Amino acid sequence: MFLTPLIPHPLSFLPPVSFLATAEAENAPIVLTGVLLSLVVIYLASKVGGEISKHLDFPPVLGELVAGVVVGVSALHLVVFPESGMQATDSVIMTVLQWINGLTPEAVSSIFQSQSEVISVLAELGVIILLFEIGLESDLRQLKEVGYQATIVACVGVAVPFAAGTAGLMMLFHVPAIPAIFAGAALTATSIGITSKVLSELGRLKSKEGQIIVGAAVIDDVLGIIVLAVIASLAKTGEIDVANVIYLIVSATAFLMGSILLGGIFNKTFVAIVEKLKTRGNIVIPAFIFAFFMAFLGNAIHLEAILGAFAAGLVLDETDARNELDELIKPIADLLVPIFFVTVGARADLGVLNPAIPENRAGLVIAVFLIAIAIAGKVVTGWAVVGQPGINRLAIGVGMVPRGEVGLVFAGIGSASGVLSKPLEAAIIIMVILTTFLAPPFLRIAFGKSPEPPAGESAPEPVAVAGEG
Structure with a gap:
């Protein structure tokens, strides 16, 4: 926490501790000010970007991403983070706070760190709630029907880009084995948050294609976690921890399957609790308790919190209160x-796209190769679907393309481990950025060419509804 407790610490008689505690207590209101100002910028950017994107007939989420680029490290420096290599002096908001409050450089640096952590936590809560909402909007019965198809799509979507990327880097660019494996692993990621949001905005989430994409993205996330654990172990020790890999496979499978199989028990308990509660929030509070607990379990067993939240949404999708719950969660x-x-x-950081900087040029050449593999390696997954006549295979493949925050995690870990060279790190970041921004409009185009869903499936909603989410 960034706030210092008001109750004196037992060791507060020690001068250094007392001084630090006092400094933190004095800075706490300024941290809050920085968070509030950052949220003002974020909300303005999201609405302006979303409205412009909607006006241009693109998914609003694309506008939010572009707006983020404008206010972030690539342009205005209003919303920046230490993990991106930024200092407090690089942040416009921190400069304003320093000017208003007459802060020392040390205080500004501490406030910048704390404020960035709060915004990062809020962003993590945002993606957890998004995946919970997507789980609620998904049809568990239909998801079960396409389960084996989603598994095939996910496996192909991991194997093809990983193998092609790793082999290509080693043979064409003479990249050493471990960095090439790291870059190949970054190609396996799929951002379920971005893809599922676009599907929801297009009214295609409950279509057969949408369910295959979401199911495959969830499995892809699990496989990505396992791949990440393997290569992180390889980077640290030069050896693969087989026991850890087996643990991840077993725990991920047991977690997802157990959540679905025990869904009936969870549903009955949830309904019984809701019926006994008579105060405000009688539905939404128990739902969030369950979602956050499932997210906690996902993290506790070294998976991802978003997988737990998605599983919670799938389970509660079967309850009688599902429609009301869905409406209550939307404003949150x-x-x-x-x-x-x-x-x-x-x-x-779009600065890595600047060819005028000499160290970016090698990365740009490698980036072209990685982007081609990143797109082709996921698009081919649509043709891995069998026994589904008339299905939009292109839409399935395009839906698996965006790497988003998942790809950035791979790049970040590779950079922190010292495995990646600057050109290779830049190439991975370029690949992540372009696949993230290209996928939403191309997914719209791919679905625009598909026939209307057959009777019994959800018809697409107008994109105008998307701006509300």
Whole structure:
């Protein structure tokens, strides 16, 4: 926490501790001011970007991402983060706070760190709520029907880009094995948050294609976690921890399957609790308790919190209160989800695209190769679907393309480990940025060419509804 407790610490008689505690207590209101000002910028950016994108007939989430780039490290420096290599002096908001409050450089640096952590936590809450909402909007019965298809799509979507990317880097660019494996692993990612949001905005989430994409993205996330654990272990020790890999496979499978199989028990308990509660929030508070607990379990067993939240949404989708719950969650999602999308854009440094900088040129050449593999390696997954006549295979493949925040995680870990060279790191970041921004409009185009869903499936809603989310 960034706030210092008001109750004196037992060791407060020690001068250094007392001094630090006093300094933090004095800075706490300024941290809050910085957070509030950052949220003002984020919300303005998300609405302006979303409205412009909607006006141009693109998915609003694309506008939020672009707006994030504008206010982030690539342009205005209003929303920046230390993890991107930024200092407090690079932040316009921190400069304003320093001018207003007459802060020392040390105090500004501390406030910048704390404020960035709060915004990052809010963004994480945003993607957790987004995945919970997507789980609620998904049809568990239909998801089960396409389960094996989604598994095939996910496996192809991991194997093809990983193998092609790793082999290509080693043979064409003579990249050493471990960095090439790291870059190949970054190609396996799929951002379920971005793809599912676009599907929801297009009214295609409950279509057969949408369910295959979402199911495959969830499985892809699990496989991505396992791949990340393997290569992180390889980067640290030069050896793969087989026991850890087996643990991840077993725990991920047991978690997802167990959540679905025990769904009936969870549903009955949830309904019984809701019927006994008579105060405000009798539905939404128990739902969030369950969602956050499932997200906690996902993190506790070294998976991802978003997988737990998605599983919680799938389970509660079967309850009688599902429609009412869905409406109650929308305004909460409207508050927190834009923070996630804007911060994804804000963290993306488009400076790596500048060929005038000599060290970027080698990265740009490698980036062209990685982008081609990143797109082709996911698009081919649509043709891995069998026994589904008339299905939009192009839409399925395009839906798996965006790497988003998941790809940035791979790049970040690779950079922190010292495995990646600057050109290769820049190439991965360029690949992540372009696949993230290209996927939403191309997914719209791909679905625009598909026939109307057959009777019994959800018809697409007008894109105008998308701006509300």
